[in-house]
Structures are given as structure tokens and as C-alpha cells.
Amino acid sequence: SRSFAVIGLGAFGTAVATELSRFGNHVIGVDLDERRVSQMSATLSSAVILDTTDEAALREADIDQYDVALVAIGRDIEASILTTMNLKMLGISTIWAKASSRTHHRILSKLGIQRVILPEQEMGRHISQMLNNPMLQDYVSLGNGFSVVNIITPDRLIGREVKVLGLGRNYDVTLLGIMRGSAFKQPDTPDFLLEKEDKLILLGKRPELRRFGDAL
């Protein structure tokens, strides 16, 4: 299993470090801010106060021993870039970094790291989908324009057969199954009727899913 260094203990960095720790990983939290470091010292394997723009200080703290580093510095773009460059100099094999703007994203992407994340923008896109489609409980993009979506059965379709949805016929959308309570069901019997709170788990290309969702 891999060890993780999370640099920058803002809301995002703290959430990642805490969750990774909860999965049983060895995690070190790093920040300039003494208060943030001490807040995390009980939760993580270790937590150190350190200016990560200082390569020597990073080496002295053995950060080069870690398998994976996440740079979660958003506001101070120069600190984010310098820190990322330092981690590359340390030879850390997997580096992910958060960007706070498109320009920040472009610079970090040119540093040849494994992943650049735009958390606010990605959540913003996600939330806009949920606001645009009130029946959409959740969704995940599979790449290639496909998504899996979780839509709650509209009231007017309760008690009806699955075929009234017109899937396959009117919409190039696949019903993967139905979540009913804690059971995942395949509506493969003719007497299967939709019930209140049934969640339709659908797969399709996004324009087709939108078309289906609008018709609901």
C-alpha cells in the first residue's frame, strides 16, 4: 500500500488527508500554518509545519520517501507551482495538484505531473447538472460522452410497467437496473411495476439522457 503526503491543509486538502487516513493509509499532512497542522496531528500519521517552497526543508522532513503527493494549495499560485516543482525534484512518482483557475491549471499541466484537479469547477459542473435536472439524484461520467445516471421515478409513473419509459425504443438509453431500497433489481418479469422511490439507473450518451430527462 502507498504512503501519501498532502500539502496544504485547507478544506480540500484536509478532506483528502482525512479520508485517506480513514482507509488505513499512512498520511503526512504538511502546512505553513501551525494551527492547521496541530488540528490534523491527531487524525493523521504525522503532521509537520513546513514551507514547501523550500526544497531542502522538504528533503529534511523526508517527504521524498512518500509514494504519492497531493498539492492542495489554491490561493497562493506561486507556492503551488514551486511546491509542485520541488516534489518533482524529490522524485516522487505520483503527484496530483489542485488548480484554482484555468491559467493555474495550464501551468501545472505543463509540469508533467499525473493529475491536475479543479475542485470548485468540477463540483460547479456537477451541481449545475443537479440544478438543471431536479429529478437527477446523481450521475457519473464514464468517458466517451457516456454517463450513468440515477433518476428517481416520477410520481406519474408509479405503478406502471418499465416499458412506458420507452427506453431502447424512443431513447437510445439503457436501463441498467432499478434500486429499490437496498436491493438492485432487473425488471425482467412482465409483472414488474415501478414503485414509489424506485431509482432508475440509466446509461447513455449525455444528449440522449437529457432528452429522456426532459420528457420525464
Add this chain to the structure above:
Amino acid sequence: SRSFAVIGLGAFGTAVATELSRFGNHVIGVDLDERRVSQMSATLSSAVILDTTDEAALREADIDQYDVALVAIGRDIEASILTTMNLKMLGISTIWAKASSRTHHRILSKLGIQRVILPEQEMGRHISQMLNNPMLQDYVSLGNGFSVVNIITPDRLIGREVKVLGLGRNYDVTLLGIMRGSAFKQPDTPDFLLEKEDKLILLGKRPELRRFGDAL
């Protein structure tokens, strides 16, 4: 279709407003900061400079006419809370608000709005899952402890039959199908063999998915 007021044009608010606009919705962007408002004026239906802690100013700008309001003020917690209270006073039927901390979340939740979001924390949890499971391309929680995950086929299983995964037999995990390029396939023929870059779309409870992922 519904009209949207996005208050607070930081990275998150801007992303939501931009995407909602792109879907063809009527969107007004609101911020104290003149520069941020002017940056969005071409993208949105309208953009106004306004201190949203001022209820009279909100009414004067006809914000009460909007169906949905999103409060995307993170740093100034008092402004976020006051703004949310004002929007309730205006009678807006759907209000979502971003919180920047657990305490902020608890206060907003007590105001009786439709949804409180913690974007950095939710992205942090998502990213921690991707870091913890390098083969995990993406996933979505369906509620009830179930998730749909997208896992890239490990190299050592290329050319093998789907049954070597041991799904149903060793793991209470369902294979919903396989994404191959831009096609979604069901491996229902005996000669179906896994190919490089095939994405396994799996459904199961999270501990079972983790167990399966660890074994991969």
C-alpha cells in the same frame, strides 16, 4: 423551465452559473465585486453588482422573481448566512447554499433551505477514493451504501474471460456491462474476452467493491 440567481461569483459560483447558462437557462449572476460581475456579464443573461446582505437591494433588483437561488459565498460566513435568510424572506422556493466548514453547514441547514453543499469536502472525498484505488476511473454513490464504479481492466486480465473476475461467486458485485470505446457491451457470449482499455462498470455495496478492487 426555471430561472436561476447565482450569488457569489468565485470559482464555484462562476462554474455553476456558466454551465446553467450553457444549458439554455436564464441566469443572473450577483456579486459585490465589480470586476467579477463585469467578467460574467457577457456569459450570463444578466450580472449585477449588489450587496446581498441588503434585502431591499435584492428586491429592487427583482431577485424575488427567480425560481432558484444558489448562494456561493464561502469565505464571508456571515454574508452567506444573511444572504440565505434574505432569499428566504423573498420567498424564493428553491435555495441551495455552499458551506465552507462543518459549522457553516450546520447553521445553513437549520435555515430550512433545500440543499447545503460542501464542495471542497465532497471533491476531497472523491479524490481520496481515486488516490486510494488507482484503478478506479470514477464512481457514483447511489445511496443505501451502493455505488456504481468504473474500473479499467488490469493488464493481467486482458484476453481472459469475464468469469475470472469471480463476480457473483467470490464477490457480491454485479457487472452492469463493459464500456469498450464508445460502445457499451454485455458479456453474454462464452467467447467474450476482456480487451485492453475495457472499462468494467460494476455495482455493489462499497465494502464489497473495495474488497474486489483490492484483489485486482
